[in-house]
Amino acid sequence: MDNIVNSYDINNNRLFYLLIKNKTIFKIILKFLKLLNFKNLLKKYYDQYSNFYWCNDKYFTSSIIIKTDYKDIAELPRFLECLPENVSSLSFDSGIVEINVKELNIPETLKHLDLDKICIVTDGFSDVQEEVQEIEKYAKVFNSLKKFKIPGNIKIKALPSFQSLTSLDVGNTFSKKLEASYLPPNLESLRLGKAYLHKIEKGVLPGSLKSLIIASNYDHPAMELPENLKILHFEKGSKNISVSILKCVPNSVTNLYLCGDFKEPVESFSNILPESLKRLKALILVNKNCFKSKSKILSLFNPPIVNYVQGFPIGLVYLDLFSANSIIGFQNLNPNYFPQTLKTLKIGDFFMDQFKKGCGLPASLTSIEGPLKIVAYPFNNPGNIETLKLHFHLLFVEGSFLSNKFPNVKSMKTYCYMDSQFKFNPPETINNLEMISYSTNISNNNIINFAPNNNIKSLKLESIQTYSIIKEISLDKSICPFPSTCLLLDLDFNNSIYTSENPTTISTENLPESLKVLVLRGTFTPKPLPPFNNNLECIFISDQNKSILNDTVLMNEISKFIITYNDIEDRKTNKYSNSVLYRKLKKYINNVK
Incomplete structure (x- = not known):
């Protein structure tokens, strides 16, 4: 028996040696190991099913978005059957298309499904018995889900059989009134879309509910909320909110987001809201x-x-x-x-x-x-x-006065609302810097001086700031204008002068030796030229990046470093200045030892 075990060990060692020795296979292994590190950082976007089938990255991605239309909706059932176990979240970016619930077979590994733009077609029912069968049919198909965004045309009258469902989004087209006992008994999170205009009455919301988001114009003087509710959120755009609603907030609520429009003035929050409240957001009062x-x-x-x-x-x-x-x-x-x-x-x-x-x-x-x-x-x-976010219109901003005022600031974000020149010296204490500009004018006189700073680990620059830096590189291709301690560098080339007619390159000399992650945003960006520093783990580029993806020779050399992301998706649900990708990468970098 020992001889057999030893033989297996020898064979495994030999196989491992052969794999490592094969450069092509070794590069693929390194690529997949990096993908494992970043698989939960972003959603992968696919224009069609075939792109997903042929993409090796699909085995290292937990969340995906598929673009569909009426022409290829018939492929959906097969697509669900082929869905890898690592995919736990699925959304659709499409026009309204129809699919029969009988044709769906949701894998047990899928926990989050967004069907807001998919019309679920059923056979209909005319009596109680058929209604029960319809409920059971939905329960069987969707029973593995924990998060679900349902289509507006859903026909069943109750969802109690969805025992595992904890998060439900009824979508912006759902308008049917929710009755008592309609929702699953274990539901913890609920979002009511823009089309839901009904009063929330007693018994409608399950006692297990902890988070409620209202996106509609809730024009009612009161609502019945569960005693264990923790989060109440009126989304931006909701109107005609009565102040009396605030008196309905239970003592259990700790997070209240009031982004809607009130009918009458609020005289005092302290006299209305529970003292247990920890987080309050009031954008439009x-x-x-x-x-x-x-x-x-x-x-x-x-x-x-x-x-x-x-x-x-x-x-x-x-x-x-x-x-x-x-x-x-x-x-x-x-x-x-x-x-x-x-x-x-x-x-x-x-x-x-x-x-x-x-x-x-x-x-x-x-x-x-x-x-x-x-x-x-x-x-x-x-x-x-420790965290400072400033909005300014000044022509000149000096970092030293910020250090004098806030000697222990660690993270800084600036928002510039001007078309003129600026000069900025970041405080020496910060380890994260994000510079956002709402200007469309690229000036030749913008200056960012990182020389005094030796602590920045993550840096995000938008078009104007990026242009001023890249201009320095074009004048002297041997310089590195970025902080030497930078681990994450995010450069935006959207709305810039970069096109296919005037290509630019970035080489190892231009990047910090410590750099681990590089993000190049935009359709046309400078081409990163190998060899790279040993610390570099990956380069994120837009899936629409023509400068790099269309360069076959370059891609053959650097493909093991490239990870694509969807720029539109990164902007869709968040302000671009609050990029989900950058936020998650920053968290990853902070955990790097």
């Missing part, structure tokens, strides 16, 4: 009739009512009052009313103008976002600030 402003636009409306908000729940740790619209917000906002437990504060330019003088921001703050002038406002403990 009152409708157009509730403002007091000198704006000529507002003079067209009815005489406004002054909106006073004099207090907040005492246990808040997160408060978001940021709004880009200067005519929306509070009047006479007093920082003395901010809870002394507050750790994160987001505040807009208009709100800053309402601050009363003579009091500082809470000493508990560790993260602040607002206009640049907030830096000059008194902080009771500025040394406690």
Whole structure:
């Protein structure tokens, strides 16, 4: 027996040696090992089923999006049967297409299914017995799912048999009224889409529900919410919200997001909301009739009512009052009313103008976002600030004054709203820097100086900032203008001058030796030229990147480093400045030892 075991060991060692010695196979192994590291970072987008079938990456991806239409919907059942076990989330990017529920065979490994744009066709039913059979049919097909976005034309009257379902999105086309006991008994998360306009009555929501998102115009004075609810979210775009709704919020709620439009002014949060509340986001507080402003636009409306908000729940740790619209917000906002437990504060330019003088921001703050002038406002403990997000219009921004004000800041994000030149010296203490620009003018006089900084691990630059850096490289191809400590570098070439007619290259000399992950955004980007530094693990590029993907010779050399992502998907559900890809890569880098 021992001889047999030894023989197996020898054969395995020999096989391993042969695999390693074969350079082609070894490159493939390295490629797949890297894909394993990044498989959960992003959703993979496929234009058609065949692209998925022939893609080796499909075995290392947990979340995918498929584009379908009425011509190839017949392929869906076969596609589901061939779905690898590693795929746990499936969505469709398509026009409205139909599929019969009898033809679907959902694999048990699939836990999240988005069928919002797929019309489920059933045989219909005329009596109770057929209705029960229809329910059982759905339950059998979808029983493995934990997260489900259902189509608007769903015909069954109840979903109690979906025992494993914990997250349900009824979609933006679902308008049928939910009755008591319709929803699964173990449901924890529910989103009501834009078409759902019914009142939420007693018994409709299961007692297990912990998160409720409302995207519709909920024009009702009250709602019945479960006693164990933790998160209540009115999505941006929801209107006609009555202040009386806030009195219905149970004491169990810890997260409240009010991004909708109120009918009447909110007089005091502290008198309405439960003291147990930890996170409050209020982007749009009152409708157009509730403002007091000198704006000529507002003079067209009815005489406004002054909106006073004099207090907040005492246990808040997160408060978001940021709004880009200067005519929306509070009047006479007093920082003395901010809870002394507050750790994160987001505040807009208009709100800053309402601050009363003579009091500082809470000493508990560790993260602040607002206009640049907030830096000059008194902080009771500025040394406690670790995250800084600033919106500015200035022509010149110097990093040193930020270091003097906030000596322990670790992460910084800037938003530039101008078309003029700028000069920026990042504070020496930061390890993450993101520079966002809403300008469309690429100036030749933009300067970013990383020389004093030796701590930046992750860096994200948009078009204008990227252009100023790449211009330096074009003048001297031997320089590396990026921080020497950088592990993650994200460069945006969208809306830039780069086209197929004026190609640019990036070589090893231009990149930090410590770099592990490089992201090149855009259809036309500089071509990364090998050999690369030994630390480089992968290069993320858009699946529409013509500069690199169309260069067969280059791809043969660097394909083991390339991972594609869908740029549209990265922007669709999030602001581009809050890229999901960058956020996840940053988390990955922070975990690298």
